[in-house]
Amino acid sequence: MRILILGSGAREHAIALALGREAVPHELLVAPGNAGIADVARTVPVEPSDPAAVSALALDEAVDLVVVGPEAPLLAGVADAVRERGVPVFGPDRDAARLEGSKAFAKRIMADAGVPTGTATDVLTAADLDAALDAGGAPYVVKADGLAAGKGVLVTSDRAAARAHALTWLEQGPVLVEQFLAGREASLFFVSDGVRAVPLSPAQDFKRLGDGDTGPNTGGMGAFSPLPWLDDAFGDEASFVEHVRIRVAQPVLDRLSAEGTPFVGLLYCGLVVDGAEVRVIEFNARFGDPETQVLLPRLESPLSELLLSAARGTLDAVPAPRFSPDAAVGVVLASAGYPGEPALGRRITGVEDADGLPDVSVVHAATVATEDGLLASGGRVLTVVGTGRTVADARARAYEGVARIRFEGAQWRSDIAERP
Ligand code: GLY
Numbered sequence: 532m533r534i535l536i537l538g539s540g541a542r543e544h545a546i547a548l549a550l551g552r553e554a555v556p557h558e559l560l561v562a563p564g565n566a567g568i569a570d571v572a573r574t575v576p577v578e579p580s581d582p583a584a585v586s587a588l589a590l591d592e593a594v595d596l597v598v599v600g601p602e603a604p605l606l607a608g609v610a611d612a613v614r615e616r617g618v619p620v621f622g623p624d625r626d627a628a629r630l631e632g633s634k635a636f637a638k639r640i641m642a643d644a645g646v647p648t649g650t651a652t653d654v655l656t657a658a659d660l661d662a663a664l665d666a667g668g669a670p671y672v673v674k675a676d677g678l679a680a681g682k683g684v685l686v687t688s689d690r691a692a693a694r695a696h697a698l699t700w701l702e703q704g705p706v707l708v709e710q711f712l713a714g715r716e717a718s719l720f721f722v723s724d725g726v727r728a729v730p731l732s733p734a735q736d737f738k739r740l741g742d743g744d745t746g747p748n749t750g751g752m753g754a755f756s757p758l759p760w761l762d763d764a765f766g767d768e769a770s771f772v773e774h775v776r777i778r779v780a781q782p783v784l785d786r787l788s789a790e791g792t793p794f795v796g797l798l799y800c801g802l803v804v805d806g807a808e809v810r811v812i813e814f815n816a817r818f819g820d821p822e823t824q825v826l827l828p829r830l831e832s833p834l835s836e837l838l839l840s841a842a843r844g845t846l847d848a849v850p851a852p853r854f855s856p857d858a859a860v861g862v863v864l865a866s867a868g869y870p871g872e873p874a875l876g877r878r879i880t881g882v883e884d885a886d887g888l889p890d891v892s893v894v895h896a897a898t899v900a901t902e903d904g905l906l907a908s909g910g911r912v913l914t915v916v917g918t919g920r921t922v923a924d925a926r927a928r929a930y931e932g933v934a935r936i937r938f939e940g941a942q943w944r945s946d947i948a949e950r951p
Pocket of ligand 1: 750751815819822
């Protein structure tokens with residue numbers, strides 16, 4: 532197959548690596564890609580959020596499938612445009628992608644579909660804000676309604692900080708004040724053809740910058756999969772997955788279909804698990820980053836078949852995805868200054884050394900290859916992924932890889948997957 536992937540992060544590199552591992556070879560194009568992706572695919576300098584440019588590229592290159600990596604192209608209507616031209620696309624239309632693009636929309640869909648989640652108040656003014664903060668009390672959960680690159684959420688017991696965060700985001704649009712949900716976080720992804728919800732394997736993402744879940748929220752500083760801790764309440768992974776499929780994913784897909792906006796693509800369910808109680812904290816409309824970097828190395832069945840069948844509406848015709856029982860742990864290396872203003876242009880060394888270690892793979896996000904070597908070009912720069920029989924083995928491999936890589940000011944967490 533000839534497959535066009537849109538995006539330039541570690542998620543898109545992980546997707547390209549997974550497609551590249553399949554028994555039947557594919558021709559991979561990535562727009563625009565990064566330095567690591569350029570080693571496994573042809574990179575094309577096309578803006579991934581430009582519907583006309585992406586559709587023209589898909590037609591010119593006669594691709595069999597377009598896979599949309601990040602959320603911005605989805606909300607810009609890229610999947611709509613590609614689909615209208617008759618090219619199969621893995622990624623929802625703009626209307627269905629509002630599940631990620633508007634937290635208020637997602638809450639409304641969950642309410643209509645009877646999906647368990649925390650309560651939320653839409654806030655448009657400072658007076659609404661004060662009333663909502665006082666009604667809910669600490670800890671406060673404040674979220675920007677729209678896309679915010681992981682920076683729109685603040686969870687704090689400090690009322691003044693919650694208020695200041697909300698007032699900043701109110702300048703750009705509505706804000707939600709949500710109920711705080713206690714428990715452990717898990718991400719579970721469902722591939723959907725608009726009708727069916729086909730689950731992948733659970734993963735856990737670490738969103739705060741610092742060890743012990745301290746510091747500001749980020750796009751994600753690490754992840755691991757599978758999650759042995761789910762067995763405590765659910766007995767096994769399959770029971771948890773089936774619970775979420777029935778209580779969360781299928782009702783949401785049914786609701787979107789009933790509203791005339793079927794969801795074709797990846798439904799990312801961000802969950803809080805408290806004993807056997809599971810509640811939704813957020814949805815995304817695409818593969819998660821860094822969860823994808825630890826999920827796809829465990830996938831043993833062909834990713835291309837799954838994504839193409841979803842795009843064509845024929846998921847009932849493919850076998851359920853198969854995952855290795857082995858574990859994968861991913862540790863993100865970020866630039867100094869991230870998640871604020873990242874320091875750019877720092878020279879990175881040791882990537883080949885780390886990548887050459889057994890059971891270690893270095894997945895690129897913000898990297899560019901120059902005459903001076905590999906340079907960091909953004910906030911999250913690399914994900915170092917270790918695999919092994921257990922989470923502890925995989926974690927040891929990942930941190931061996933991290934120890935080989937250097938760039939000035941690099942930040943990473945040292946406690947990813949410490950509590951499997
Ligand atoms: N891991 C969080 C996200 O992909 O949004």
